[in-house]
Amino acid sequence: MRKIWSDNLPVAQFRVARPTNQLHKVVEFYRDGVGLKVIGSFEGHSGYDGIMLGLPDASYHLEFTQHVDGSPCPAPTKDNLLVFYFPDKDARDKVVQRLNQMGYEEVAPENPYWKNNGVTIEDPDGWRIVLQNSYT
Secondary structure, three states: OOOOOOOOOOOOEEEEEEOOOOHHHHHHHHHHHHHOOOEEEEEOOOOOOEEEEEOOOOOOEEEEEEEEEOOOOOOOOOEEEEEEEEEHHHHHHHHHHHHHHHOOOOEEOOOHHHHHHHHEEOOOOOOOOEEEEOOO
């Protein structure tokens, strides 16, 4: 049995789910570029294909789905962010370099705070991530 977070929120897992029309590209970005592990997937579930990617213990993970009839999901504002905290700058820079080699370049963050120790990059759908060199 997984450990629950707290008595006030007795859950053992947290998932952020998002549709896309570019499932293959989004999976490449988060799996091959960012380095998240594939922890599950499905095909043809009521017209949906999907994949879950997460950290090694799978307690926190992302799910991306695509419907056969289309799954548009316009990106939100440029300050809606998924932030990855790296205590080691060299490890962070390796991820940035991998994403750069895949064609994903740094973009200017809307909030200048993220420029201090972070690198902001847009995924194939225009959703932004920050690779932050700090641990808080």
